[in-house]
Amino acid sequence: MMQKSDYKNMWVYIEHDGKTAAPVGLELCCELRKLCDTTGDKLYAVIIGDLPHEEVDKVRECAVDGIIYVSGTGYDYFNTDAYANAFTVLSRKYNPSAIFVGGTINGRDFAPRFAVQLDTGCTSDAMELEYDPETGDIQFIEPAVGGKIMAVITVPELRPQVGTIRPGTFKYAPAGRKAEIEVICEEINFDPEAIRCKHIDFVPDDLDPELDIANADCIVCVGNGLKDSEHLERYRELAKLLGGKIGCTRPLFDRGILPYKLQIGQSGVMVKTKLYISFGVSGAVNHTAGVDADVFVAVDKNPDAQIFNYCDYGIVGDMDTVCDELIELLKARQK
Amino acid sequence: MLKILVCVKQIPDVDLVKMDPETGNLVRAGVPTLTNPLDLNALEAAVQTKEKYGGEVTLITMGPPMAESTLRECLAVGGDDAILISGRPFGGADTLSTSYSIVKASEMKGKFDLIFCGKESLDGATGQMASQLAERFDASQISCCYSIENVADGKIRAVRALEDGKETVEATLPCLITVEKDNFYGRLPNLEAYLGSKKAEITTYTENDIDGLDLNKIGVPGSGTIVPKIYPPELPEPGQIINTGSAKSDAQRLVELLAEKGSI
Numbered sequence: 001m002m003q004k005s006d007y008k009n010m011w012v013y014i015e016h017d018g019k020t021a022a023p024v025g026l027e028l029c030c031e032l033r034k035l036c037d038t039t040g041d042k043l044y045a046v047i048i049g050d051l052p053h054e055e056v057d058k059v060r061e062c063a064v065d066g067i068i069y070v071s072g073t074g075y076d077y078f079n080t081d082a083y084a085n086a087f088t089v090l091s092r093k094y095n096p097s098a099i100f101v102g103g104t105i106n107g108r109d110f111a112p113r114f115a116v117q118l119d120t121g122c123t124s125d126a127m128e129l130e131y132d133p134e135t136g137d138i139q140f141i142e143p144a145v146g147g148k149i150m151a152v153i154t155v156p157e158l159r160p161q162v163g164t165i166r167p168g169t170f171k172y173a174p175a176g177r178k179a180e181i182e183v184i185c186e187e188i189n190f191d192p193e194a195i196r197c198k199h200i201d202f203v204p205d206d207l208d209p210e211l212d213i214a215n216a217d218c219i220v221c222v223g224n225g226l227k228d229s230e231h232l233e234r235y236r237e238l239a240k241l242l243g244g245k246i247g248c249t250r251p252l253f254d255r256g257i258l259p260y261k262l263q264i265g266q267s268g269v270m271v272k273t274k275l276y277i278s279f280g281v282s283g284a285v286n287h288t289a290g291v292d293a294d295v296f297v298a299v300d301k302n303p304d305a306q307i308f309n310y311c312d313y314g315i316v317g318d319m320d321t322v323c324d325e326l327i328e329l330l331k332a333r334q335k
Numbered sequence: 336m337l338k339i340l341v342c343v344k345q346i347p348d349v350d351l352v353k354m355d356p357e358t359g360n361l362v363r364a365g366v367p368t369l370t371n372p373l374d375l376n377a378l379e380a381a382v383q384t385k386e387k388y389g390g391e392v393t394l395i396t397m398g399p400p401m402a403e404s405t406l407r408e409c410l411a412v413g414g415d416d417a418i419l420i421s422g423r424p425f426g427g428a429d430t431l432s433t434s435y436s437i438v439k440a441s442e443m444k445g446k447f448d449l450i451f452c453g454k455e456s457l458d459g460a461t462g463q464m465a466s467q468l469a470e471r472f473d474a475s476q477i478s479c480c481y482s483i484e485n486v487a488d489g490k491i492r493a494v495r496a497l498e499d500g501k502e503t504v505e506a507t508l509p510c511l512i513t514v515e516k517d518n519f520y521g522r523l524p525n526l527e528a529y530l531g532s533k534k535a536e537i538t539t540y541t542e543n544d545i546d547g548l549d550l551n552k553i554g555v556p557g558s559g560t561i562v563p564k565i566y567p568p569e570l571p572e573p574g575q576i577i578n579t580g581s582a583k584s585d586a587q588r589l590v591e592l593l594a595e596k597g598s599i
Contacts, residue, residue: 080466080469080475080476081475084470104498105478105479105495105496105497105498106497108462108463108466108478109466109476109478109479110466111466112430112461112463112464112466112467112470113466113467113469113470113476115431115463115467115559116431116434116466116467116470116471117470119431119559120431120559121429121431121558121559121560122430122431122461122463122467122559122560123461123560124460124461124462124463125460125461143568144459144460144565145349145352145361145458146349146350146352146457146458147568148349148352148353148354148567148568149354149361149565149566149567149568150565150566150567150568151562151564151565152562152563152564152565152566153560153561153562154560154561154563155559155560156561156563157559158559196474196475196506196507196510197475197476197477197504197505197506197507197510198504198505198506199502199503199504200492200502200503200504200505201502201503202497202500202501202502202503203500203501203503204499204500205499205500205501218598242599254372256516256520267460274598275593275598275599285568294598295593295596295598296574297589297593298574303576306570308573308574308576309570309571309572309573309574310570310571310574311573311574312574312575313574313575313576313577313589313592313593314573314574314575314576314577315576315577315582315585315586315589316576316578317582317585318582321582322582322585322586325582325583325585325586325587326586326589326590329586329587329590330590330599333590333599
């Protein structure tokens with residue numbers, strides 16, 4: 001019977017589309033490098049299917065100790081069956097201590113599945129990773145109960161420890177290439193006929209610039225304080241006057257007022273912007289974790305709202321009134 | 336006839352849950368509960384599928400006895416019968432053990448062709464249950480389903496909403512589906528179903544009622560993860576609050592500050 005100390009090294013799955021590596025895999029390598037330096041584990045990147053050389057170079061630059069290349073049948077398009085199987089087969093052979101997968105739609109689709117195949121614990125959406133030397137467990141620290149509390153989650157007995165992490169949670173800061181990088185090649189064939197959910201086709205979404213807010217210069221973010229969709233127009237006008245775009249928090253998406261692509265935060269889009277102005281946003285950690293702003297302004301009627309802890313400038317007041325005043329002032333300035 | 340299962344969860348209103356600063360425990364007592372909103376989208380997808388292709392919809396949940404109200408609420412929208420898994424030993428379960436309990440309990444009612452789930456719950460929000468259920472059902476899975484194109488000949492064709500586009504897939508039954516709300520907005524209960532739901536018989540299973548249930552795989556013993564600690568998030572120091580006496584002058588001051596910073 002294996003002890004948990006028999007499981008060594010940490011793996012990061014490098015999600016890719018055959019052309020480029022998704023940023024989240026690289027971000028995870030950078031963060032896990034630091035954790036592995038603490039634990040003494042080696043860091044391996046797992047690449048399934050062909051990825052161009054220059055993209056693999058980006059992985060190498062993240063100071064990985066090794067790369068596991070998986071080839072074989074069944075990987076032409078993402079499918080849960082073949083990808084989950086690949087990790088189960090690999091994990092049983094090499095017994096890693098932890099496996100990290102980017103919390104993309106497909107990452108969240110297959111990682112919990114191979115965790116069941118391996119009969120082990122799976123966590124999602126950690127914002128910090130720490131190591132407890134006493135237990136040898138990773139502490140997955142994540143917001144819970146709508147962002148009111150932080151919860152420490154561990155996998156105390158089982159291995160590997162599986163975690164999905166949202167894109168943008170960790171910084172891409174490559175530590176530089178190691179002099180020696182171990183190369184492991186594994187052929188794991190999955191019968192394409194045995195894939196139970198088959199890819200038929202893919203149609204890219206039309207690019208709507210208003211829905212592309214990740215790097216907008218200015219974002220006017222509207223939160224649950226909004227009374228109804230009829231009150232939304234003034235915020236659109238303010239965003240326009242500021243040369244910016246409108247975004248929202250999760251409740252507005254849940255209420256069907258704005259589309260998911262405008263939802264800012266850990267479970268939506270992570271934004272980097274020069275000026276961010278929130279109206280009627282309470283300031284749950286899940287939301288603020290997704291905001292990287294040079295200047296952060298918050299407007300809310302509740303003086304105790306957590307959002308004021310994140311802002312540079314705050315106004316306590318009625319969101320609609322303050323917005324209208326700002327519109328008047330900006331119009332006057334532009335004349 | 337399609338046998339359809341819908342997994343639902345009763346959750347506390349997370350806006351009202353507080354943490355006891357003394358004990359560090361979550362205070363749930365007296366907090367109102369609701370049916371996880373995304374599960375209502377799953378129910379809608381199941382009911383639409385039944386209406387179009389025929390079938391029978393079974394609801395399942397796990398929780399304390401009061402979770403029965405969530406099942407009745409869902410039955411009022413659509414659903415032919417309902418299962419409540421309830422008992423102390425099931426408590427404290429993570430997704431690894433909850434998925435096991437749900438699959439074992441549902442097997443008491445036979446094999447299901449389609450299983451619908453919400454994408455995640457607003458309280459736990461791991462989003463892991465669906466994939467783990469699919470694995471335990473030995474089913475194919477279609478996550479983030481945007482629309483269902485066809486169900487025929489032991490297969491389902493559907494469209495998934497990915498980050499940057501729509502993927503059409505075809506999966507064999509049994510298949511587990513998590514839904515996007517775009518085309519599956521929950522409907523209001525109809526009067527007849529609502530009245531029926533009040534009297535409907537709900538099958539309740541305790542740990543003693545489920546065939547072949549391994550007690551080591553349920554509740555806390557069956558969980559892969561634990562939560563050794565919770566704490567309030569560390570908040571940064573508050574920013575500069577502009578308080579000049581009126582909204583007009585506050586806005587004026589803000590514009591000045593932003594202009595000084597070069598932000599506007």
